[in-house]
Amino acid sequence: MAIFQRWFGGTRRAASLVTPPETTAPPPTPVLLPGGEDLEVVGESNYQEALWQVVGGRTRDRIRFGIHAALIPETDNPYDSNAISVWISGLRVGYLSRADAADYRSGLVALEARHGRRVALSGVVVGGGMRSDGPGMLGVWLSHSPQDFGVAPVVAPEPVLQLTMRTGLSAAFATDAEDDSYDLSWYEDLPADHIAAVKKLRLLLGEDPDPIDRHFMFCELERRLYRSRDAFDSAIEQYDEACRQHDAEMDVIRTALFEKFQEIPLLETYTQMAIRQQKAKNWDRALWWARRGIALYGSDAARPEAVSDLEKRVAAYSRKLEGAGEPSGRRRASAQNGNETAIVEVLVCRSCGGGFERIRTRGRKPTQCEACR
Structure with missing residues (x-):
């Protein structure tokens, strides 16, 4: 014994x-x-x-x-x-x-x-x-x-294929292979399979207390879950929950990010959740996520265009909420008189998972953003 x-x-x-x-x-x-x-x-x-x-x-x-x-x-x-x-x-x-x-x-x-x-x-x-x-x-x-x-070892892909971790610190994709001021070595060990990667990311989040590591782990978990939405039924619900858990830690994460980089990287969680709620016509929740993102950026955004995008969404969602009580007859009359402005819709790119806008027109909707086409 x-x-x-x-x-x-x-x-x-x-x-x-x-x-x-x-x-x-x-x-x-x-x-x-x-x-x-x-x-x-x-x-x-x-x-x-x-x-x-x-x-x-x-x-x-x-x-x-x-x-x-x-x-x-x-x-x-x-x-x-x-x-x-x-x-x-x-x-x-x-x-x-x-x-x-x-x-x-x-x-x-x-x-x-x-x-x-x-x-x-x-x-x-x-x-x-x-x-x-x-x-x-x-x-x-x-x-x-x-x-x-007797099993062949997994051969790591060429480095150029590994640079797919979006840090949000620049318009490009980056990992620690390009910037050694922070450590994303855990990312290189993630399985290519999204479901296996989701499991490993949850384990990593269960043991790593570092706020910056946790931020990027949450970002990758959200990306993998969203891309698994056709693989298993609960992926979208798990995506939403991961975003909520991520947000619950963002006040601490925001402080750590600013101390490390003196700016706040792209916070895609807030744009994507605003889009998710917009598609479901949950205007109050879409407004909440957009405003929350703006508050976290403050005046320290590494990507000012991200703040501008959220500000436009706040204005659009506010108009939706203000018009929610307008009688339907008035809305129809406005349309009949030709006074209705062009409708801008937000679509989600199937390749990168990012949101992109277009003026709503008849015909088939594009499935990819301009950068991925």
Whole structure:
């Protein structure tokens, strides 16, 4: 039992005193493989109680807890013949994704045969803390070398393809590859897949207290969620919630941004949420988001045109609210007399997710902004 605790216990005594359930637990002396690439664990939402036992009990604090985890190929899993479960301290805490299990299963079995024992990886349990919707969940990330399992390593794209993180400090796209005055190295490790990136961004937000990092993480989370709106039904609702959580921290973030850069970068959250509410004809909420953005910029905007855009929206939304009580007959008469001014509508670019304006005309609406066409 002592050997088992030494290999699979965390860094707190409480975790090693947990009595494993009556299940098939991993052998006590697995071989621990090194590595520096992330391996995602999924399904942790079903094993929250086990994860809280691993880290020593529930707390309101954010968690970052080092662990060793065993990978166990499940030969009798009725849902996936390649299933690989993940165990910490004798407790099952999740699985490899179906795609990863298919890629890693044969290599894992070969490693077990070669070493005559189970295989373990180092990793970390992260998450927790208090969020607006309650306690945060715990998640698990493992470190490994894909080559050990006979899997080709992920080749990073050319640097020019990595420069897609919009910092809002200039009209161009930028990452720390172009400006070393701040650190966005976490961005380079995000998966290309939007859904996987959303999960990792939530974990990063659960552990990183730095206001500037959190600002850019929220920006990227919002972008990935919006682009996932056709992939899963709740993406837009999650996007809205991420924007609200982002805004709840913006007073602190604004102070940190100004202290770091002596100006406030482009705050796309407020323009995009104003557009979202405008499309839904929620004029009071659209007005709130536009005014909130203007207040945060103050006189320190790095992009003055962003403030001008929000000011125009405030004026337009205010007119909408003032005219909301006007009798419909008067509105119709105005249109019939030809006195109605041209209607400017705001569309959302399918390529970059940004908003762009055009005068409403008959015919098919453009799907891309001028810059992306």
